[in-house]
């Protein structure tokens with residue numbers, strides 16, 4: 001196509017065509033399809049030769065949904081034969097074809113026809129033009145339908161999945177991710193012309209203002225999401241404490257640019273923010289990674305994919321790399337990968353939170369010194385067995401064992417030696433008990449052993465053998481230790497569990513009273 005930039009914006013189509021005839025249009029040798037923000041009118045001429053003898057119907061399609069004014073003039077034998085107005089300063093319903101992108105079918109007579117285009121827009125001047133017969137246009141259309149069906153389908157699944165997670169987990173990250181994803185999808189839905197096509201065909205105002213507004217929502221949600229997702233409160237506290245100022249600053253900037261009332265200013269400023277925002281997101285991701293945030297491992301490649309896709313799209317529209325449908329869709333493919341990776345990382349975050357919770361729960365129930373369960377674990381461990389024993393009429397026993405004169409060991413040899421004794425005693429206990437018995441560290445130097453399905457005589461026998469065993473053990477520095485043991489047994493139907501523990505405690509007390517190093521069973 002040959003091009004002319006009309007700085008005065010005052011040429012008539014006939015004047016523009018004559019200018020073309022005078023060879024004053026320039027060849028678009030780089031196949032550039034984007035001309036940035038321009039106040040100028042862009043004229044283009046596409047000479048089309050129909051070498052057959054019959055007329056041929058061909059469709060011209062301008063693959064851009066946001067241009068304000070598109071006029072197409074058909075010149076035959078130097079005569080203007082037809083004028084078609086497209087672009088979104090016209091109602092969608094006034095278009096000659098019910099298609100997402102502006103398009104017109106024309107019957108090209110034999111010989112040469114000159115198609116003159118006139119473009120004017122406050123938005124970026126990107127003008128990829130397609131020419132083909134109805135069959136080619138239909139197959140192009142269905143390819144697009146598949147692509148956008150897959151894109152919006154995938155984004156919708158991610159959106160629902162993360163929103164449901166937010167609903168159940170009540171973690172803000174999932175909500176912010178859902179909003180970020182929604183803002184991108186809505187923004188994309190608008191600038192690809194889907195909104196005008198299916199949602200607001202009868203409103204030019206919405207077509208022109210929804211896109212810049214959603215662009216702002218996309219930027220704003222991206223910034224909030226980054227700050228919250230990367231847990232900057234922990235990893236980048238300076239940024240976290242400045243977050244309200246950043247949000248407020250963005251809102252003020254939005255007010256200022258929207259008050260100018262100029263869409264080119266609004267879109268241009270926001271495009272600049274979008275470009276710097278990607279770099280900002282990557283930098284924050286990097287620092288967060290350096291600070292040890294495991295989620296940054298997903299965040300950095302995700303943003304890199306989104307940004308990479310956007311870069312391919314813009315390079316293709318600027319003509320730096322060859323323009324193609326797939327290159328133009330780079331941003332959408334990149335964003336889909338970005339959104340999927342972020343979603344995976346939120347799944348990973350979920351797993352981390354679960355594991356941390358689990359290990360906190362286990363830690364709260366385990367004694368760190370002896371690795372035995374502590375008193376807190378007792379109800380969960382013993383209650384079900386107690387209830388089962390009640391049903392099956394099994395006897396249950398409790399052994400309470402306390403080390404004698406343990407304070408003296410600490411006083412004489414120090415706490416570390418005392419700790420070693422406790423560790424060794426626990427180890428020996430584990431070795432000498434059945435797998436079904438449950439030993440716990442009940443207090444400082446006191447151990448409780450719950451013996452399921454064990455009647456009093458056997459429990460007493462076990463207690464006696466433990467007492468004897470500990471008496472014969474020798475330790476580092478500490479020559480000998482002794483233990484006092486109380487044993488209580490009952491059928492669960494006869495007594496409460498708490499009561500049984502109390503009885504074992506009383507038995508232990510009486511073993512101490514009787515001079516220690518002995519077993520008392522009740």
Ligand SMILES: Nc1nc2c(ncn2[C@@H]2O[C@H](COP(=O)(O)OP(=O)(O)OP(=O)(O)O)[C@@H](O)[C@H]2O)c(=O)[nH]1
Nearest residue numbers: 402403404405406407408410415416418419444445
């Ligand atoms: N090293 C060490 N000592 C502990 C630990 N927990 C409790 N103790 C000590 O165990 C001692 C218990 O002392 P007491 O309750 O007076 O009992 P005792 O000296 O064993 O005397 P009797 O029980 O009457 O035979 C205290 O000195 C506690 O500081 C621990 O985890 N490590």
